[in-house]
Amino acid sequence: MKERADDFQERSKKLxxxxxxELDNYFWELVEKVVDPLVNLAETHTSPSIERSVLLRMGFNSLQAKALVDKIEEENLLSKGAGNVVYKIAKQKNIGIMQAGDALLKGELWDDVEKIFRGGDTSGTSTK
Structure with a gap:
């Protein structure tokens, strides 16, 4: 194995x-450079397992979470976030998150979900 040249003294001169x-600010500047690509990736990519995990943390059991994610994926809305879909419809209908999820599992409220996410209104207050 080739020995690495010790250039610490040279590289540390600016510090x-x-x-x-100044060191603290420089540290956080470097941290941002490392973390920014991860944040961007998280904002633009998801998966069914991530979305199931979100729903589990919202209080749904694993069977409910899987069924909701499957239906949301079938509706081509997974990129909006399964938890976001449930949250927005709950907010629009002024009902609890669990009640909204149960309604979606029963096949209800999907027309409203469609209006919220495909009608251009993502505020959750659409009355279209």
């Missing part, structure tokens, strides 16, 4: 003249 506040 040596920084005070604590």
């Amino acid at each position: 040596q003249n920084m005070n604590d506040e």
Whole structure:
């Protein structure tokens, strides 16, 4: 294995003249550079397992979460977020999240979901 040249002294020169506040700011600047691509990826990509996990944390059991995600995926709305779909319809109908999820599982409220997410209104207050 080729030995790596020790260039720490050279690379650390710009840090040596920084005070604590400047070092702190520089640290967080570097952290942002590392984390930003992960945040962007999370904002634009999801999967059924991620969406089931979100619904589980919202209080649904695993069977309900799977059924909701399957239906939301069938409706081509998974990219909107399963939890978001349930939340928005609950907010629009002024009902609880669990009640909204149960209604969706029974095949109810899907016309309203369609209006919210395909009608251009994502505020959850559509009355179209």
